[in-house]
Amino acid sequence: MESVERLLVKPARLEGTVTLGGAKNSALRLLAASLLTPERVSLLNHPNQLLDAQVHLDMLRVLGKGVSVVGTDQVVISESTALKTSLTWTDRSIRNTLLILGALVTRLGEARVPLPGGCQLGDRKYDLHVMLLEKLGAEVFEEDGYLCASAGKGLKGADIHLPIRSTGATENAIIASCLASGSTRIWNPHIRPEILDLVAMLRSMGAKIEVFGQEHVKVTGVEKLSGTEHRVIPDNMEAITWLIGAVMTKGEVEIRDFPYRDLEVVLAHLKAAGAALYRADDSLLVRGGACYPVEISTGPHPGINSDVQPLLAAWGARASGESRITDLRFPGRYGYAQEMARMGLRYEIAGDMLVIHGAGGRLSGAEVRALDLRAGAALTLCGLIADGETVITDAWQIFRGYDRFLEKLRGLGADVQSI
Numbered sequence: 001m002e003s004v005e006r007l008l009v010k011p012a013r014l015e016g017t018v019t020l021g022g023a024k025n026s027a028l029r030l031l032a033a034s035l036l037t038p039e040r041v042s043l044l045n046h047p048n049q050l051l052d053a054q055v056h057l058d059m060l061r062v063l064g065k066g067v068s069v070v071g072t073d074q075v076v077i078s079e080s081t082a083l084k085t086s087l088t089w090t091d092r093s094i095r096n097t098l099l100i101l102g103a104l105v106t107r108l109g110e111a112r113v114p115l116p117g118g119c120q121l122g123d124r125k126y127d128l129h130v131m132l133l134e135k136l137g138a139e140v141f142e143e144d145g146y147l148c149a150s151a152g153k154g155l156k157g158a159d160i161h162l163p164i165r166s167t168g169a170t171e172n173a174i175i176a177s178c179l180a181s182g183s184t185r186i187w188n189p190h191i192r193p194e195i196l197d198l199v200a201m202l203r204s205m206g207a208k209i210e211v212f213g214q215e216h217v218k219v220t221g222v223e224k225l226s227g228t229e230h231r232v233i234p235d236n237m238e239a240i241t242w243l244i245g246a247v248m249t250k251g252e253v254e255i256r257d258f259p260y261r262d263l264e265v266v267l268a269h270l271k272a273a274g275a276a277l278y279r280a281d282d283s284l285l286v287r288g289g290a291c292y293p294v295e296i297s298t299g300p301h302p303g304i305n306s307d308v309q310p311l312l313a314a315w316g317a318r319a320s321g322e323s324r325i326t327d328l329r330f331p332g333r334y335g336y337a338q339e340m341a342r343m344g345l346r347y348e349i350a351g352d353m354l355v356i357h358g359a360g361g362r363l364s365g366a367e368v369r370a371l372d373l374r375a376g377a378a379l380t381l382c383g384l385i386a387d388g389e390t391v392i393t394d395a396w397q398i399f400r401g402y403d404r405f406l407e408k409l410r411g412l413g414a415d416v417q418s419i
Contacts, residue, residue, distance in 0.1 A: 004406075007395035009365075009383030010415040014251035018242050018412060020258070021047040021403030022073065022232030025307075026194040029171050030201055030232065031056045031077070032099035035063070036107055036178060037205060038079040039227030046075045046232050047403035051396060052094050059100065063087055072404070086112040086146075098129045098147075098168060102176035105138055105149040112148045128169035132160050136180055157182030157221055165190035165300045170217070171198055177219040178207045186217040192301035193233060193262040201230040214300075236262045237307050237374070238402060239284075242412075244311050245381050246286035247275045248318045248361070253412060258284040265302050269294060273315070291318040293358060297326040306330050309354075310378035313337060316356035317345050317363060317382055323356040336375035339368040343386055365390040370397040377402065384414060391419070 022045040031053070034041040047053055048069050057067050057075065066078040085108050087100060095116040104111035116126055126147070130140045136155040141148050157180050160173050170189040175198075177184035189195070191214050199209050199217075205228045208220035234257040246253035247270070260267070260279070271277055276289035294316060298306045309325050310333070316323030317340060327333060334354045337347045343366045346357040365388030370376025376398035383390030392398075395418070398405055409416050 004395045004399055004418040005393065006419045007380070007392040007398070008417045008419050009380055009390040009392065011386065012384050012414040013249045014242070014246050014253050014384070014412040014414060016412045017254040017256060018408050019256040020234040020238050021045070023047075023194060023197070023235040023237075024050055024052060024401040024403075025235075025237070026197045027053055027232050028056055028094070028096045029099060029194060029198045030230065031060065032096055032103050033175055033198060033202060033205075034060070034065070034077045035083070035100065035103035036175065036202075037225040037227055038083070041077045041227050042229040043075050043077075044229065044231040045073050045234075047235070048072055048075060049399075049404055050402070051400045052096075055092060055094055056096060058091075059087055059089060059097075062089060063100075063104075083108065085110045087114065089114045095168065098126055099172050099175055101147060101149055102129070102133065102172040105133065105151050106136075106155050106176045106179040109152065109154060110148075110150045112143075112146050115142070115145055115147055128162060128164075128166050129172050132162075132169060132173045133176060135160050136176055136184070155180035157184040157219075160184065160186045162186065162188045164188075165214070167192060167195065170195055174198065174202070174209065174217060174219060177221060178202060178209075178225065179223070180219075180221040182221055184219045184221070186219070187215070189214065189217050190300055191217075192305075193236060193259065197233045201228060204228040204230060234259045235403070237305075239263065240266060240308055240311055241377050241381070241402070243270065243275065243277075243284065243286050244315050245384060247289050247291055248314065248381055249384050250288040251286070251412070252288060253286045254283050255286065256283045258282065260284070266304055266308060269296055269304070270315075273319075291315050291358075291361075293319045293321040293323040295324045298329065306333065307374050309333065310336050310374045311381065313340065313354065313356055314378040314381040316358050318361040318385060319358035320360040321358055323358055325354045325356070326352055327354075328352050333372070333375075335371050336378060339371065339375070339379060340382060342366040342368050343382055343390065345382075361385045364388055367391045367393065370394045373397050373401040380409075380416070
């Protein structure tokens with residue numbers, strides 16, 4: 001889809017049915033894992049219209065993969081020529097280049113990728129990725145804006161101790177150790193739904209992976225992996241976005257393919273904070289409710305993911321009273337509150353805590369900027385309850401991670417336009 005720079009949002013009540021797309025945070029990892037085999041990999045329920053997914057597919061093409069996009073939700077990846085070890089890339093980058101590095105060096109013995117991009121969430125370095133590749137025997141170095149790795153005779157299994165529970169480092173350690181000789185144990189991993197989806201696909205390709213809860217993951221290296229067909233899990237961040245939007249607008253929305261198991265903690269908080277939720281077999285019915293103030297801290301799964309906090313800030317803007325959000329991992333992410341302040345939100349930052357003084361959703365339309373993907377979605381929700389029109393600049397950020405965003409919003413009765 002074309003890049004949307006500005007989005008016009010008018011007040012609306014969300015009503016109707018929406019079906020979740022495949023998870024952005026899972027799909028990108030699975031695309032990187034497809035580099036581990038020369039055989040055909042088919043992904044079902046793949047969010048083909050995500051900008052980040054399109055960037056990743058173009059990266060695969062540059063490396064020599066054949067990519068066929070089928071309809072709105074399937075992609076087939078094949079390989080008919082020798083895979084390149086260097087990703088020459090000058091367009092917008094994504095942080096997933098780190099996983100491409102791990103996949104290429106374990107399969108081909110060397111790799112070169114652009115330094116990572118993506119959301120600027122405070123000070124996000126890649127030292128953990130360097131550390132884990134070095135533990136597996138690779139030499140890692142920077143050169144002319146690229147991150148390079150060389151493994152000589154191949155990677156060798158090792159014990160990898162992650163000092164913090166990092167999703168990306170856990171994924172890279174699993175991917176890189178699949179084709180390493182011997183066994184690898186990854187201690188203190190971050191086991192969350194996207195990790196388990198990656199493990200499921202890799203197992204279907206012949207990888208030997210054992211998950212021992214949040215304690216460690218054991219990977220026994222194999223010589224090669226085969227192709228597979230795999231269905232991407234539903235997007236839990238999209239699910240939360242529609243849920244919060246329905247309550248904020250006092251709407252009634254049925255969310256199909258709802259991932260209950262992945263969102264138990266968030267659901268408990270939102271039910272306690274006034275959401276009227278009704279569970280069906282594979283869908284969630286949201287019948288409005290009220291937005292009461294929230295007090296939450298983000299943390300590793302099964303806690304509340306850092307991605308959720310801008311959406312909870314929008315919830316706090318709709319509430320009457322003081323909401324408090326604490327994010328010890330990415331406190332630099334609170335920049336979106338300044339954009340919400342242009343719409344009339346009163347807030348303050350106290351150390352690592354964002355304090356929102358909600359006034360029952362008394363917001364006014366304004367021109368605001370999407371600083372990152374989830375901030376853009378949160379500003380859209382605020383626009384749905386504000387008086388007048390809201391214009392969101394840098395709106396392309398939203399389309400990095402929401403599948404058919406405008407189409408689904410309009411299907412729920414929203415008046416949104418790209419301008």
